[in-house]
């Protein structure tokens with residue numbers, strides 16, 4: 221085959237029809253379950269203001285410093301959204317969603333963009349489904365969010381996951397911890413990676429999220445944040461653990477889990493899977509009690525998570541979970557001659573109006589080729605139409621599974637298809 225002249229950008233992937241059926245199945249499952257959890261869908265634009273993402277996620281995060289696709293046009297700075305927490309909070313503030321009353325329990329499914337080095341489970345355009353519950357500081361909200369996340373994987377049939385849990389505390393806890401962390405890193409400051417050196421003063425917690433080889437020994441021996449939590453944060457964290465235990469949701473505490481964005485407060489969590497290789501996070505999230513205010517709204521607590529759709533699909537593949545049936549069509553009209561083709565074209569809508577799928581040959585092929593095509597399309601029935609059949613209103617109705625044929629009027633055929 222000739223080399224195509226154009227191809228997708230690095231890390232951006234076409235989702236072809238055979239795969240789209242799997243996506244549609246998962247999306248439908250997520251929507252149905254979201255409704256059961258009383259979540260409402262929110263859709264925001266693919267592009268946001270660069271400033272929103274920088275402020276929301278944090279200047280020193282990998283996403284902002286290395287991975288955003290940003291450009292300007294006229295006086296406006298655009299960024300392809302790398303995640304949806306900050307955009308959803310922006311929408312919440314912009315449209316005064318608090319006026320709807322109660323907590324806003326929102327979910328989304330859609331594409332995100334990060335200029336990362338592509339590898340298995342890591343793309344530059346990828347898709348997330350996620351939840352943001354805005355307006356509650358109750359640990360019940362944290363646990364419902366986690367329960368929904370786990371519920372989706374259970375529903376799909378992926379059970380060998382591990383929930384990692386941590387508390388990154390309130391600002392007070394973090395200030396005390398940052399001091400302790402700097403103290404710990406200080407003697408080895410010169411041995412830290414360049415990026416960690418940069419983060420040392422402004423944002424030492426980010427160092428815990430460093431992937432640089434030279435930082436690892438100092439991360440492993442670092443003090444843990446849970447030893448520095450304020451009374452309020454300890455209480456919140458304990459309640460989250462208690463409610464998770466009540467629900468039978470197992471978790472592993474990981475005191476070094478800080479997540480990739482700066483907006484987190486209190487609860488932080490990640491769902492990991494051994495099926496994924498080095499990119500082992502299926503999903504992640506946590507509380508972000510300061511973000512609404514940071515973006516210009518009233519102080520409003522919030523919690524959420526997002527999950528990678530591609531990684532969910534990889535896990536399904538590993539477990540041989542069949543998400544969608546093979547493509548098929550209920551009825552295929554096989555036509556012989558012009559009159560039959562015209563008849564076919566005008567009778568397809570009548571079949572479709574029954575709520576079943578129907579197609580015909582688009583290429584004027586021989587009967588043999590059309591039968592072959594009906595097989596390829598996985599047709600359940602073929603309706604064979606020629607001049608003779610039209611005159612007699614008797615068509616060959618062929619069951620493609622057992623090859624049995626009957627001569628039936630069109631109204632009888634409709635009756636059969638209806639059943």
Ligand code: HAM
Pocket residue numbers: 302303304305334336341342343344346347348350351352480501502503504505506507508523524525526527528529530531
């Ligand atoms: P995140 O951990 O950056 O969190 O992303 C969530 C999930 O998206 C990851 O666990 C992973 O499955 C998937 N993901 C991330 N980057 C890629 C990539 N390059 N290729 C494929 N999949 C990827 C957030 O985005 C937060 N907004 C989550 C959140 C919501 N926190 C609070 N609310």
